[in-house]
Amino acid sequence: MPRTGRIEIKNYYYHIISRGQRKDNIFFCEKDMIHFISNLKKALHLTDVELCAYCLMSNHYHLLIKKNNDKIEKFLRILNTGYAMYFNRKYNLKGHVFQDRPKSYIILDEKYLFTAVDYIHNNPSKKGMVKEPCDYLFSSAKIYKNRTPDSMITFIKTNNIYDYKKILNKENEYLGDEKVFLKIEKRKNRINKKYKQNRSNEKNIKKDFDALSKSISKDNPIKSSRKIIAKKLYERGFTLNEIAVVFSRSKNTISRWMAE
Secondary structure, eight states, rough: OOOOOOOOTTTTTTEEEEBBGGGGOOOOOHHHHHHHHHHHHHHHSSSEEEEEEEEEEEEEEEEEEEEEEEEEEHHHHHHHHHHHHHHHHHHHSSSSOOSSSSSEEEOOOOHHHHHHHHHHHHHHHHHHSSSSSSGGGTTTTHHHHOOOOOOOTTOOOTTTGGGGGGGSSSSSSSSSSHHHHHHHHHHHHHHHHHHHHHHHHHHHHHHHHHHHHHHHHTTSSSOOOOOOOOHHHHTTTHHHHHHHHHHHHOHHHHHHHHHH
């Protein structure tokens, strides 16, 4: 299934999560984290994106960013590619350092915004690494508690996030246009519905495939039986893509089988 395109809207906040390949460590020591922060500053300097909060963990990182004029993809490409080159060079490794595309969650209301900041900063204390979030060196928790710049995090732009807790007395306090909020919520619901439908189709086609394989393969050679099964599945309403997944073949191959 092709991945869903990232929703990018100017002046909105995003919670970014990026993990190591196979959930392996991406930071082995403090020097690695310091280098990552240096690369983070570079990515911020080269793109029109604001960083509002962050936390580095051993095998992943969290960022709260605000998108301005540049695409988030550009910012993350500079950040992750630069660090991956450093990481592979230092540890004499090859291949991907990060797992898939970083996850990004658009923040549509003020309650979610404050919750995201809180969640990001509480990661180390939840893992038992420190007693209090602000004791952790590689996050922006300290600046939120003290409201004073730290030498390592002067590139953080908190805007008015300090005071968002005070205004959480209303439900659905939208960050931006209500129409945008409702449009994205509708899109998210549509994607979730499609995902559930695809999962249901996967279970059904696997069930039908197994049943047809048992009945048809007995009297036919393997090569001809798989084409018969594919045609039967197509007749039952399954798409060429779904059939291709079951047979571990390309869509073009399945289409050719249909014509034979």
